[in-house]
Amino acid sequence: METIKNIIIGFGKGGKTLAKFLAQHGEQVLVVEKSKQMYGGTCINIACLPSKRLIIEAAHGTSFEDAVDGKNVMTAQLRQKNYQMLASEDNITVLDGTAHFTGNHTINVQTPDGKELAYKGERIFINTGATPTIPDISGLKNSPFLLNSTDAMNQDKLPRELVIIGGGYIGLEFANMFASFGSRVTILDHHKSLLPREDDDVAEMVIQNFKDNGVKFEVGVNIKDISEQDEQAAITFTRGDNHEITIFADKILAATGRQPETASLDLQNTDIKVDKKGAIVVNDLLQTTVPNVWAIGDVKGGPQFTYISLDDFRIIKDELFGNKERRVSDRLIVPTNVFIEPSLAQVGLTEKEAKKQGKDYLLFKMPAAAIPKAKVLKDTRGLLKVLVDPQTNLIIGATLYIQEAQEIINMIVLAMRAKLPYQMLRDQIYTHPTISEAFNDLFKNPVNN
Incomplete structure (x- = not known):
């Protein structure tokens, strides 16, 4: 049985970033990935990037067949780039195969050619992601449709x-x-x-x-x-x-959600705990119930976003090489976005949630039709809503349903994290014509003042 300094199971966003970082710090890394079609992880192969590519192609009037072909070319290029990013490192070995735990720090890897290889990891990072959930409906699971x-x-x-x-x-x-x-x-x-x-x-x-x-x-x-x-x-x-x-x-x-991919890991051979949904239980530092074993990304449950997986990497990096200050519990301001037309982005409290919590707020609201850039984009559907604490003038929530919401929501997030009063966005000089310049008018007067 070969002993490896770091074993990473799964080629997802957090795991691959961690592998590169560890290798560049002179540490030996073994990355185990069961599918060559998943080099780079869920986001670039079957989720964020290919789905958004198709959504954009549909909006541009591209035929479905041509859009799928273009998407396939893009994902193949990204997959190869991600593979080379790790395989080109002298300290990284990328191994095709399925990992099964045989003990708290030992795994067997079944390779596509039928071999079974045994490894012991001084550190193990589980990064196996999630799989689609199929509801228990009569005739559905075996339906050819x-x-x-x-x-x-x-x-x-x-x-x-x-x-x-x-x-x-x-x-x-x-x-x-x-x-x-x-x-x-x-x-x-x-x-x-x-x-x-x-x-x-x-x-x-x-x-x-x-x-x-x-x-x-x-x-x-x-x-x-x-x-x-x-x-x-x-x-x-x-x-x-x-x-x-x-x-x-x-x-x-x-389209009924995704569940953590833990079934194939044989975690019953370890002291690693999972919850009722199969997610690996972790603490505030992403440590599992076994010392020197961590879980990264969707496999640990919680929000299933590639940017959360990347932040998981930052937490582990800080623990191993930094000041040990980053925590999962620090992630209080996390934006989300639904890539529909127009885009729907959200962070913090909605008005419904603020009322339920009994919070006082100033509501700033503006229709998309009042924004010049929306007219330029030929889509004036939607609205902007932002909630502000009247005592501090700090933003406590925003819902943006408008073209390019996925971009400008990050300005709101930055203002919230930096504790900037809403007047900073109101009085900012913006380029024109842009969606972001709508903040000049949006924040002039609250609608519930």
């Missing part, structure tokens, strides 16, 4: 009729994309209302824009069965009155 989020981006042709199970953020992104390509999209969701976390005015505007784009919604449904009829999927569901309704589709996309 079933797609998960990865399959959906690799179709040979565009589905004419697409049913999406799940009206969360992932489901909405795919609905927006496929509808823009020309599919007839229906979203089925068991909740009585969509976007429950968002303020009602924002949620209603988002849903109406989807409906205007031809997307149909069926909410508060209970899906009874998936079957095949006339070479199509037959989806039977009920609403509150238990009256059965059957709709038909060429494909069914399950």
Whole structure:
């Protein structure tokens, strides 16, 4: 059994960044990745980048087939670049294979050619990500029409009729994309209302824009069965009155979340604890219940974003080589973005949450139609909402539903982290025409003053 200073299981964002950092500090690193199609991790191969590429292509009027081809070229290039980033380092070995724990610090790796290699790691970092969750619906898991989020981006042709199970953020992104390509999209969701976390005015505007784009919604449904009829999927569901309704589709996309990828690790051979959802339990420093074993990224549960995985790397780097000051609990201001048209970005409190908590706030609100750049972009849908603490003039939350929201939300985040009063954004000199210059007008007067 070979002993390695650092073993990283999984080639995701946090793990690959950590591998490069450790190698450049003269430490030996073994990176184990079970799929050559996942060099670089989930984000560049099956999530953030390819999905956003397709969303942008759809908005630009590119055909679905050409968009998928372009996406495949991009991901192949990124995959190779990420592989070379690690494989070119003298201190890094990239090993294709599936890792199984045989003890707290020992693993066996089954390689594609049938070999089984044994290693002991002085440090082990688990970075195996998450996999799509398929709901327990009769006939769904074995349906020839079933797609998960990865399959959906690799179709040979565009589905004419697409049913999406799940009206969360992932489901909405795919609905927006496929509808823009020309599919007839229906979203089925068991909740009585969509976007429950968002303020009602924002949620209603988002849903109406989807409906205007031809997307149909069926909410508060209970899906009874998936079957095949006339070479199509037959989806039977009920609403509150238990009256059965059957709709038909060429494909069914399950957009019902992702679960941590721990099943194949054989963690029962260790003292590493997992929670009820299979996520690895970690402390504020990302340490597992076994000393010198850490979990990075989606596998530990919590927000599933590549930028969280990157920040996980920063926490571990600080622990091993820095001042040991960074903590998971320090991540109080984390932005999110849903890549629909227009984009929906959020950070901090919504107005709904502020009211629930009994917080006093100044509300600044502005329609996208009042912004010159929105007219230039030919999309005046949406609005800006920002909440400010009246005692400190500090921003406590923002919801931006507008083109380029994914960019300007970061200005809000920076102001919040730096504890800058909202007047700094109000009085800033911006380039023109830009979406960001809307802050000049947005922050003039609160609507609830």
